[in-house]
Amino acid sequence: MGQPQISSLSSEQNPKKEFKYRIEDNWWKKFNIWKNVSKEEFLDWRWQYTHLINSPWKLFEAFPWLSEEEKKEVVEVSKIYPLLISPYYLSLIDPNDKLDPIKMQCIPSKEELLDVASTEDPLAEESDEVVPNLVHRYPDRALYITTNFCATYCRFCTRKRILGKATVTGVSSLQKIVDYLKQNKQVHDIVISGGDPLTLPNKDLEKILSELSAIDSIDTLRLGSRVPVTLPMKLFDEELLELLEKYSDLLWLNTHFNHPNEITEVSYLAIKNVLKLGIPVNNQTVLLKGVNDDVEVMRKLMLSLIKIKVRPYYLFHCDPTRGIRHFRTTIWKGLEIMEGLRGHISGLAVPTYVVDAPGGGGKIPIMPNYIISMSEDRIVLRNFEGSIVSYDPTGKASTKEENQKFEGIISLLKGDFDKIDSLDSERIKRREKRSRY
Ligand SMILES: *Cc1c(COP(=O)(O)O)cnc(C)c1O
Numbered sequence: 001m002g003q004p005q006i007s008s009l010s011s012e013q014n015p016k017k018e019f020k021y022r023i024e025d026n027w028w029k030k031f032n033i034w035k036n037v038s039k040e041e042f043l044d045w046r047w048q049y050t051h052l053i054n055s056p057w058k059l060f061e062a063f064p065w066l067s068e069e070e071k072k073e074v075v076e077v078s079k080i081y082p083l084l085i086s087p088y089y090l091s092l093i094d095p096n097d098k099l100d101p102i103k104m105q106c107i108p109s110k111e112e113l114l115d116v117a118s119t120e121d122p123l124a125e126e127s128d129e130v131v132p133n134l135v136h137r138y139p140d141r142a143l144y145i146t147t148n149f150c151a152t153y154c155r156f157c158t159r160k161r162i163l164g165k166a167t168v169t170g171v172s173s174l175q176k177i178v179d180y181l182k183q184n185k186q187v188h189d190i191v192i193s194g195g196d197p198l199t200l201p202n203k204d205l206e207k208i209l210s211e212l213s214a215i216d217s218i219d220t221l222r223l224g225s226r227v228p229v230t231l232p233m234k235l236f237d238e239e240l241l242e243l244l245e246k247y248s249d250l251l252w253l254n255t256h257f258n259h260p261n262e263i264t265e266v267s268y269l270a271i272k273n274v275l276k277l278g279i280p281v282n283n284q285t286v287l288l289k290g291v292n293d294d295v296e297v298m299r300k301l302m303l304s305l306i307k308i309k310v311r312p313y314y315l316f317h318c319d320p321t322r323g324i325r326h327f328r329t330t331i332w333k334g335l336e337i338m339e340g341l342r343g344h345i346s347g348l349a350v351p352t353y354v355v356d357a358p359g360g361g362g363k364i365p366i367m368p369n370y371i372i373s374m375s376e377d378r379i380v381l382r383n384f385e386g387s388i389v390s391y392d393p394t395g396k397a398s399t400k401e402e403n404q405k406f407e408g409i410i411s412l413l414k415g416d417f418d419k420i421d422s423l424d425s426e427r428i429k430r431r432e433k434r435s436r437y
Contacts, residue, residue: 023264028091033062042087043266045234053085059107062087065095077108081323082163084153089230092261101259101291106152111326118322120161124360131180132173137362141189144177146170146208150196151231156288156327158319162195171204178211185217193224202239209247221247226256232270245277253281254313259292260300268308275309282313285351287337289329295340302341302349312351319356331355331366339368343384375413386422390415
């Protein structure tokens with residue numbers, strides 16, 4: 001496959017596709033500690049691994065812009081909830097922005113310790129654990145927790161309970177998992193998660209993929225990984241790409257971008273390497289207060305994702321996990337965002353907004369109401385512009401009385417009127433202009 005070169009995406013290859021997420025050349029050099037680090041080093045995942053920021057002291061050295069108070073918080077919080085940030089992910093922070101969305105996702109804050117009321121495992125994954133590390137909740141699919149390690153620990157992690165605890169060695173329970181799946185042939189789809197499965201040593205990942213793909217009843221293996229966001233250069237590794245290619249008939253990748261600033265040329269190249277193998281890439285975003293709880297930010301994120309051929313799959317409402325309450329916003333904020341997406345931007349860029357039911361009820365989709373009213377032979381709907389239409393839900397021929405007086409929605413329910421247009425809509429204005437010619 002050849003080591004992809006950063007900036008190899010020259011406009012000569014395809015003048016129409018000039019890449020739009022080019023970050024500044026040598027952007028990491030504005031961090032003093034890395035000012036002598038070459039591009040070859042910084043874009044090598046092994047260099048990133050050996051320079052992972054895993055203690056407050058390393059963080060303060062790399063990121064000297066924290067206030068004394070912030071530093072104190074980092075020291076206190078990381079004793080309870082460990083700190084881990086890849087140099088690459090840290091380098092995407094704008095040091096001048098106190099509330100930078102990437103900073104908020106990876107640098108500990110005192111709010112984490114203030115939240116003592118929420119539960120550690122709100123989705124009761126441990127109750128649905130049928131064999132160690134395998135959560136079987138839905139009829140035909142199951143979730144495999146392969147490791148508790150990630151290339152960066154997100155402060156809002158829904159499995160905050162397993163970070164920094166005795167290492168989860170999902171590979172050691174692989175045989176039991178295979179036995180369970182052979183006896184439960186209704187399971188066709190395995191979510192390979194963690195932690196982050198793309199941080200596993202290649203030989204462990206190979207073992208998992210080869211054992212699972214050898215089971216007749218398994219059709220789909222989904223990798224749930226944030227590596228394209230936090231350590232994209234891992235996906236420049238030839239050995240890993242060859243391994244993924246070997247199982248590409250079954251593989252899907254579900255990644256996790258939360259903010260447009262995370263989409264860089266490096267992450268784009270990583271995604272491209274995966275797509276080249278015939279592995280579709282989807283995205284799961286978490287709605288996070290102060291990070292992406294904004295219609296404009298979310299539009300930009302979703303549209304940027306489809307530009308790099310990543311299909312928005314889910315927008316998750318943030319779970320009530322202990323230590324992450326400060327990231328939770330309201331359901332109505334989520335609904336407002338969905339209102340701002342559907343119809344306004346490409347349908348390819350619109351995810352499904354879901355709430356994970358506490359206690360293990362699974363994912364429940366929620367969306368703004370598009371049904372306004374119903375009668376026996378009419379359903380009244382509204383569109384994204386606020387126009388209201390009367391629709392025949394029965395498939396039967398409908399009758400319409402002429403010269404009826406308009407009485408409101410009831411007239412649409414009776415079938416006397418077809419619609420109420422939103423006069424402020426651009427589309428209606430366009431139509432009016434057109435009818436003047
Ligand atoms: C989310 C999840 C899945 C996958 O659900 P989909 O809706 O198919 O994406 C499977 N098992 C568990 C336990 C999950 O939480």
